[in-house]
Every structure is written in structure tokens, then in C-alpha cells.
């Protein structure tokens with residue numbers, strides 16, 4: 001078979017990338033994620049796919065491709081698709097975000113997953129605590145500079161800057177020219193130069209095809225154009241002017257954000273207290289020599305929720321949680337040191353505030369992505385109800401994990417492909433208005449329809 005790509009997700013939607021690359025008898029999936037709005041027409045928090053049907057309820061609505069040689073026996077046990085020997089050589093994972101790996105639990109565990117070395121540490125943190133989508137798969141790790149041989153393909157991973165460490169784009173040398181896949185990227189983070197490294201390497205391959213994300217290629221990009229540096233500056237100003245408790249929601253695996261918050265705390269003498277889920281991520285990443293993270297127990301303390309007996313007894317906690325009790329901070333301790341504490345509070349832990357009973361006049365910083373759908377708007381409303389109730393001010397501070405349209409345009413220019421296939425975007429058509437469009441062909445993907453890598 002001549003090299004071709006079939007997109008089974010990330011088509012006219014943000015996330016859910018499942019890109020099947022075939023060349024001769026080699027088949028690999030570039031990412032295997034679940035989309036943010038994947039199945040939202042049919043499923044929600046109440047109506048869920050049935051476990052007993054494995055992948056079946058997702059096949060029903062085309063949320064997973066119904067093709068042989070991909071899925072585990074368990075995923076297919078009650079479906080009309082018969083289990084057969086794996087017919088896919090690998091899943092090549094760009095980064096540890098669910099919209100790129102969330103459907104891997106359905107994949108046959110005999111199929112190895114190639115991922116960045118940092119991803120293996122993130123995987124360990126999740127695997128030991130809440131579970132990881134990569135559980136059960138052989139992980140073959142790579143770093144920038146490696147060249148991976150998978151059948152007819154040579155895959156060159158190159159780091160990119162994104163809102164989680166260990167994110168990669170790929171240059172794939174096929175039998176008919178190079179294909180470039182960006183994964184998710186930005187230029188405005190602390191490691192923006194890594195995205196430029198990727199673009200240069202990709203450009204050198206003179207690619208026939210570029211599969212690029214376009215999250216923010218949209219007529220109404222509501223995200224503020226903040227860099228991580230400006231998040232730090234605004235956070236510092238806010239913390240310096242505050243004498244009461246500061247609460248903040250941010251993703252426990254967005255290490256750039258944790259470093260930013262830790263730096264704001266260091267400069268102002270506040271104690272950063274993070275959730276146990278964030279603590280285990282930091283703990284695992286301490287072993288990654290290429291990473292700089294706050295040290296748990298030194299630069300960051302750990303919030304201890306009451307569980308089961310309600311007395312903070314060792315036995316109340318999972319084994320992975322117990323290691324944090326020594327550097328634990330309880331609701332009472334937060335209440336006693338409100339002016340010295342910066343508390344990381346996940347949304348689902350808001351009821352902790354009933355125990356903390358903060359004084360009025362504190363600040364709440366939503367240091368995560370702005371609401372971009374109805375669900376997010378509902379969540380924001382509930383958060384605002386809480387902050388109003390407590391008499392806290394509300395602040396939105398966030399640098400997006402994705403380049404704005406101008407950044408995507410710049411990347412396409414730097415790489416200079418013959419053909420551009422926009423994925424991970426609701427508006428692939430808008431790539432047609434990019435300046436350099438006359439120099440490349442725009443190929444808008446359709447779900448399940450193969451696109452040849454080489455120019456037609």
C-alpha cells in the first residue's frame with residue numbers, strides 16, 4: 001500500500017486525534033484520544049456507554065473506528081467485530097493528554113505505545129494513583145534526537161512546547177516523502193524555542209504533508225493572549241496585594257503553571273499547598289533529570305482532606321497518599337495561616353472550604369483554560385457562586401497550551417509543506433485564509449477517508 005493517512009478523530013473537532021498512518025504493510029496510529037465533545041450528542045455524565053459492551057456502544061455512534069486488529073479481546077467481547085491478532089504495529093503518542101490517549105484502554109495490550117521519556121513518569125504518577133490509559137501496554141520511550149524504526153517508517157520525535165511536559169511533534173519518513181505531525185503546540189510558553197526546533201527539523205525534511213493542530217484557528221478565539229511570564233507577573237501583583245487566603249485552580253500536570261505559582265509564592269513568602277494528585281506528579285517528575293519542578297515537602301506542601309474516619313488516620317488513605325501525610329496541611333492549619341497560604345484547590349474539592357471557613361476578602365485565581373463550551377460555562381457559574389458566597393474576588397489567569405491562529409500560520413510557513421491537513425480544530429476551512437496558502441494545498445480531512453501522503 002502507498003503511504004496514506006486516515007483520520008478517525010480530530011476531524012472538525014478539538015481533540016480526539018486518532019490518525020492511522022499506513023505504508024506498505026506497516027500501520028501505526030498517531031495518538032488515540034477521546035475528543036472533548038466526543039459523543040456529547042448521545043452521552044453525558046448521566047447517560048454513559050455500557051462497560052459490558054466494551055467498545056460496542058462507541059462503535060454505534062462512530063466514536064471509535066470499527067476496524068479489525070486494533071482492539072483488545074475484552075473491548076470486543078460483546079460486539080459484532082471479532083477479535084483478531086493485532087494488525088497495528090504501534091500507537092505513537094504525542095503527549096499525556098486524554099484527548100490524545102483517552103481511547104488507548106480499548107487498544108489491544110499487545111500493541112506497544114511509543115512515548116516520550118517524561119510521559120513515562122507522568123504515566124507512573126497516574127498509574128499509582130487514579131489509573132493511566134497506558135496501563136497494560138509496553139511503553140517504548142524516546143527523546144529528541146532518537147530515530148525510531150517501525151516497519152517501513154522512520155519516525156523522528158522532536159520536542160514542542162505545550163501545557164504539559166514531554167510533548168512531541170513527529171517527522172515521519174515514509175516510502176514516498178516525509179509527513180509531519182505537530183501534536184499540540186505553542187510558541188509562547190517557557191520552552192517556546194522547542195517548538196521552533198521542531199519546525200526547523202520538520203522544514204528540513206521538505207514534507208509532502210503536514211498534519212497540524214488548529215485549536216485556536218477560529219473566528220472567535222476568546223482566549224487571552226497571555227504568556228506564562230505574564231501569568232507570573234499578574235500572579236505576583238495579586239499575591240503581593242493580598243493579606244488573606246489565596247485559592248487557585250490549575251491542572252496538577254501543567255508543570256509550567258505549577259512552577260509559575262511556586263515562583264510567585266517563593267518571592268512573596270507564601271506557602272504553596274498542592275493537592276495529593278499534583279504532589280504525586282511532582283514526586284515522579286523529580287526523577288526526570290531534564291525537568292525542574294518544586295520539591296514536595298520543601299517548595300510545596302500537600303493538602304490533606306479528611307476521609308473515611310475523618311480523623312486523618314493513616315488507615316484512611318490509599319498507600320500512594322500516605323507518603324504525603326508527613327508534609328500534609330489540614331483544613332484547620334490552612335484556617336490558622338490564611339495570610340501565609342496559597343492553596344491549590346481542584347474544583348471537585350471546593351467543599352473543603354466549608355471546613356476551612358476562610359475570612360472574607362481573599363482571592364480566587366482560576367489559572368486554567370477559560371470556559372470554551374456549555375459544560376465549562378456551567379462550571380464557571382458554580383465557582384462564581386462559591387466565591388461570591390465566601391466574599392472572594394475572582395481572577396482568570398492563564399496562558400493557553402495552544403498557539404493562536406497567527407502562531408499556527410507561522411509554523412506552516414516555517415515548515416513549508418506541499419499539503420496541509422488541519423486536525424484538532426473546529427474550523428479547518430479557515431486555514432484557506434492563511435497568507436501562504438498559494439504555496440500549499442489545503443486538504444480538509446473527512447472521518448475515515450484516506451488521504452495519500454504524496455501530492456496527487
Ligand SMILES: [Zn+2]
Pocket residue numbers: 014015097099100184424
Ligand atoms: Zn489536544
Ligand SMILES: [Zn+2]
Pocket residue numbers: 095097162184401
Ligand atoms: Zn494537549
